[in-house]
Amino acid sequence: MLKLKPLPQAEQEKHFKLLRVRFDTQVSSSVIAVGKDPYDRSLIDHIKNSLRVVLLGTPAEIEAFASDVVNRFPAFSAYAVSRKKSTYPNHVTHKNTLTIINKCLDYEWFCRQENGWGAYALVQAYQVRICPYCQANHVNLHVEKAKGVRGAAAFQLRPPLDHYLPKSAYPYLAVSLSNLVPSCAQCNSGVKTAGDPRGKGFAHPLDTTKISVQFSSRGTLRKTLNGPLQANDVVLALKGADGPSASHVREFRLQERYDWYRHEIKDLLDRDEQHRDLNGKLRSVIPRELYVLGFLEANAEERAIGLCLRDIYREISP
Structure with a gap:
């Protein structure tokens, strides 16, 4: 990651x-x-x-x-x-x-x-x-x-x-x-515990192998039409961009662990809807990036689950 x-x-x-x-x-x-x-x-x-x-x-x-x-x-x-x-x-x-x-x-x-x-x-x-x-x-x-x-x-x-x-x-x-x-x-x-990664081709945080994980919430659907989005409605999918990245997702159980953060993803989707409902003049003075994402995209690596939220923010961008 x-x-x-x-x-x-x-x-x-x-x-x-x-x-x-x-x-x-x-x-x-x-x-x-x-x-x-x-x-x-x-x-x-x-x-x-x-x-x-x-x-x-x-x-x-x-x-x-x-x-x-x-x-x-x-x-x-x-x-x-x-x-x-x-x-x-x-x-x-x-x-x-x-x-x-x-x-x-x-x-x-x-x-x-x-x-x-x-x-x-x-x-x-x-x-x-x-x-x-x-x-x-x-x-x-x-x-x-x-x-x-x-x-x-x-x-x-x-x-x-x-x-x-x-x-x-x-x-x-x-x-x-x-x-x-x-x-x-x-x-x-x-x-990770005491599992031995030697010879298995896993990426080390200090080596040159880039680990790229793509996050998506495209499967998210409201259970009630036009009703409020619930945390349990959120469907999050993780995909490793290549072999080492896919191995990393499996080794560290990232799919299961990131499912825990559906509440934070729901909050982001809610803020996106709120920003879209603002009138044009007000929306122009309230930066969408800070209102919806909560931080600058450039700082995603410095925030817990920042890469996940950034990917979903980009996915739902107008």
């Missing part, structure tokens, strides 16, 4: 420097903590030698890196993706390797960095208000309750970041810059 602009080079370097120091610090202490127990040193070295790609790679580059790890370290990859670790109950090597990776590339630690660079600063740097996946909801900071605290202090803000490639399957991408996508709670936790 929406595309994110890559962060400026200065912010990218902040990200790399912070996480490189974290990696260098934790890799030694984590190996010491493992002691004489085995771990896959070749995988840890591979991540360390590719750290710049891991942390700052483009969506295509980190997906290629993930594919390379899956091919070169299939046993560990199978262990990481398994939801039931009981499949490998006694595999000490995989467990230790995963522990080291999680310590070195710790998303929870990154989220806690409130001064300087961290997940909060990353979300703010994107300057995005609307979820790029659905364009239906705002990107808000999540609020969660802290344990052992009461009152207002019990609530803490957390940044709304989706791991495009799930960190459960690819723990070494847990803090990769292009793998952290500001999104709404519905897309992150309810629809």
Whole structure:
């Protein structure tokens, strides 16, 4: 739906420097903590030698890196993706390797960095208000309750970041810059969840694939002739303009989710009728765009369901 602009080079370097120091610090202490127990040193070295790609790679580059790890370290990859670790109950090597990776590339630690660079600063740097996946909801900071605290202090803000490639399957991408996508709670936790998009051709908000979804209310008919339009009368149809766009509509359940906004579409259709009923002189001084649509067409991407309302506004234009 929406595309994110890559962060400026200065912010990218902040990200790399912070996480490189974290990696260098934790890799030694984590190996010491493992002691004489085995771990896959070749995988840890591979991540360390590719750290710049891991942390700052483009969506295509980190997906290629993930594919390379899956091919070169299939046993560990199978262990990481398994939801039931009981499949490998006694595999000490995989467990230790995963522990080291999680310590070195710790998303929870990154989220806690409130001064300087961290997940909060990353979300703010994107300057995005609307979820790029659905364009239906705002990107808000999540609020969660802290344990052992009461009152207002019990609530803490957390940044709304989706791991495009799930960190459960690819723990070494847990803090990769292009793998952290500001999104709404519905897309992150309810629809996309931990599904793996690798190799499926889905568009990433930071890649060059344009996602174009066309919205139409042409099927809308009043149940009562000349009566008021009801929200349940509204029929909304979504259509992806091409293969990737159609896949995006299906993957994020956009048809079902946008049906929820029939009330807002009804309001737009009502305002259109009201504007048409104005006498000619009054209609000439009340801009149709602002009266009916409620915002300028050029600002549609900055409004929740703005693209949907813009398409319908254009569809019903005289």
